Amino acid sequence: MESLNIYSVQVILFLTCGAAMATMENDQIIKESNCETKMGLPCVLEAFTSIFEIGSISNKCCGELVVLGKVCHLAFVKRTLENPLFKDLSPTTTIAKSIQTWNNCLALIDSPSPSA
Template sequence: MASINVYSVNDQIIKEKDCVTKIGLSCVLEAFTSIFKTWNISNKYCSELVVLGKVCHSALVKRTLENPLLKGLNLVTLIAKSIQTWNNCLALIDSPSPSA
């Protein structure tokens, strides 16, 4: 029953923050590929992810990880990779660009 409540909370956050319409499908795919496989995400999509915001990013990741098709995956590792992807993007966006 707790998972249903968590799912409801994530859905509520996603709906209230209008997370789904704030980010393009290409960015979602690249961000999730970064989390699940490669650790790589382009500067363009890092910018979109940061604009989306940490609350939306976390809620979307948590909702995705609740999918029964992902049962058996190491959720702790995936959440850690999600946080690392967020932190990498934030650092990239916050860092000053090199002088030309």
Template sequence: MTGLSAYSLLVVLFITSGVVIATEENNQIIIKNNCESKMGMPCVWEVLNSIFKIGSVTSKCCDELVVLGKVCHFALVTRTLESSNFQNLDRDTIIQKSIDTWNNCLLMTNSPSPSP
């Protein structure tokens, strides 16, 4: 149950502006690109689960992630990692999982649909 509470807190901090202590650069990127309003909540959960836990991202949510853009994706993940609440996470692992999630979604959205 504690894991679920920590995960819920992570989602709230990930999508709520002004709650997470972050560098000016990431905040500027997020504000300038309106990053926090480009994905629906179900897809935010899916992407976060694939990065901070274990899971995969559906084609629909990959489409939303790619529309969000690489700059927003990495700025949001980095901002989350900069929070003192998440300094106990293995930063290298989270960044690698973030890169893997981005690359997998990019491949999925660029792949032609299978023939019927």
């Protein structure tokens, strides 16, 4: 029985350390990649709404999101999911929405513009 308790403590420590490392990793990515300076606040709010709530993202903001880059985009999403305010959100659903938003923006930016 004692070995079961030790095992439980080890699992809890592993999970706790893993969560702390994930937070540090996302913050480090954001800092090292200068992510916070690459997108204007109005577009940040549009992207946030399209991922964490119900809304869409404009073509202009899709352009800013693609310039932000996928690494920064995913680091911001994961860091937001770590915030206790968003504890009720499903990480799987939210990450799927973030990938869908990214792919939609990427397709929009990569598609040729119609000639005038």
